[in-house]
Amino acid sequence: MKKTLALVFLVFLFTIQFMNSYGIQRFPKPEFESGYVQPETLLPNPRAEVLAILDIAVLIISLSVVSWLVIKKRNRNGVFWMSLFALAYFGFYREGCVCAIGSIQNVTLAIFDKSYLIPISAIIFFVAPLVYTLFFGRTFCAAVCPFGAMQDLVAFSPQKLGSRLNAVLGVIPYIYLGLAVIYAATGTDFIICRYDPFVGIWRFNASFGIFVFGGILLVIGIFIARPYCRFLCPYGVLLNWASRFSRKHITITPAECIQCRLCENSCPYDAIDIPVTTKNPESKGTMARKLIFITFLIPVLMLAGGWVGSKLNEPLASANAKVRLAKQILNPVTEKNQAETFEIQAFKSAGKQQRQAFAEASEVLHKFYIGSWILGGFIGLVFGSLIAGRMITKHQTDYTPNKGTCFSCVRCVDYCPVKLPLITK
């Protein structure tokens, strides 16, 4: 009898109730007579907030130690051990999360979205490596970043790529940075974190695609040292520019370069500038012509890039959830065995107006329109600078690390036969 009554009640409920209603006590809380004690709902706490301070402290101390090892001690062994520590702490212990590369997106989102409260640790992870780089070169890349440490370990047989290939592949990080900023600024996606190649290895847990991507990068990394750092890393772009203006920077020789060429092949990253002596200095006429060409070329490329970018705003914006929803409202598609997609179901149950959804989507589209103009212009500028850089022959007398691309790994120092004590004697 009880069972039938319950079933009737159930059918009744089923007919009147399709929506979820939480917090509605359909069945009152029982009054137990057997002395039954209700168990507590267990809610485990997240990682203690205090530990964020530990992360910051480890970052600052590592940066200081590595900078000291690079600039003062010029000690490759020390740098190597620090990079192992970085891999252990920021890689395997912290599982790659809170990282300077990803913090670009947090900072961007915080600038554009006032309701997003960026944790102080994310700000510090963004700023501290840049500040250290402005003073000591890319010591962060040398042995604080777990990405670099990971790839440095597998660089067994680095090959030279040639300056042209290096320059062309070196454009990819700029595009990646631009895309990451536009997606973070519109609150669409954090693509740097999404396509983080090594996070799966550090967590021992990831999708198959990410494992394959990470594996491929590590295999390539045997022959082309640090492929992620050189040809993908968006934070590397910022560090590259900060490093060009750095106050101090690692030098190959402690004193004066004797042009012995011993260090020429020591750099796994093709980051040593070799001496360039121009036999026939260019006439003022050709130099002026080049200058005029460049000053015209860059704005033209920027405008062209911006125009192309603005045409691509819709494909770019289709990653945004609001735009996707509006598209689905316009062209309903069915999901496997469903009458309508979950997005449409959720939209209907939230009781929003279609007009509102369209307004939100068009607002996002407008943001993407402006963003893709800027992105296109930026990429045009990058290509223009690439061409300009290759047209101008820089005069160079000694073997020096390229301040922009050098990771301050201190490998080249051991190849230099010049020793400081000999000179001072």
Add this chain to the structure above:
Amino acid sequence: MQNRRDFLNLLCRGTILTGLAATTGVLAYRSVKGGNCDLGTSCNNCKKSESCDLPEAALFRQTVWQLDPTKCIQCGRCAENCVMSPSAVKVTHVYAMCGYCDLCGGYLKPDTKNISTAAENQLCPTSAIKRKFVEDPFYQYTIDEPLCIGCAKCVKGCGAFGNGSLQLQIRHDRCVNCNECSIARNCPSDAFKRVPANKPYLLQGIEAKPEEKNKV
């Protein structure tokens, strides 16, 4: 020549440093002040603090991801889209809301002929809900958490027929707190949001009592 280059370097360095300092200052100030809160930093003296969902201002306040059960439509994507496998989203049983029903909409399949613990009658694909007799006519349901995959089938059943005491939550012992939650990106109803780490759960109903929170 060398001096001029040094001077230019110094100038650029100064400019970048100033820019970084300004950005840091503005963002840090905004974070510490608590975003849109315009009442100042002290939550203790604030009369609105009961209804306020802004994180309490603190210099090292972290955020974690959490799922808002009021927005959840139980689509089942939590089970598939988490970077962890099985998902960090699991069902949480709010005992204080449970009706202890014999005919439990979260435990039994809707077309069940007889009420029993037989596997074919269970809604849960991994038999993660354990049913125990308490006293006539009440049964206690507990979640065997390691078995739960976060598919939300029981949540849907309990919400449709019962009190809604089964609710999906991100379990913070499993969540690795990705910079951007990969389930959030795929959630059709925008139910995921960053919440302050000192209030990491968003359970609904009677559960909202503060003493129930953070029992470990």
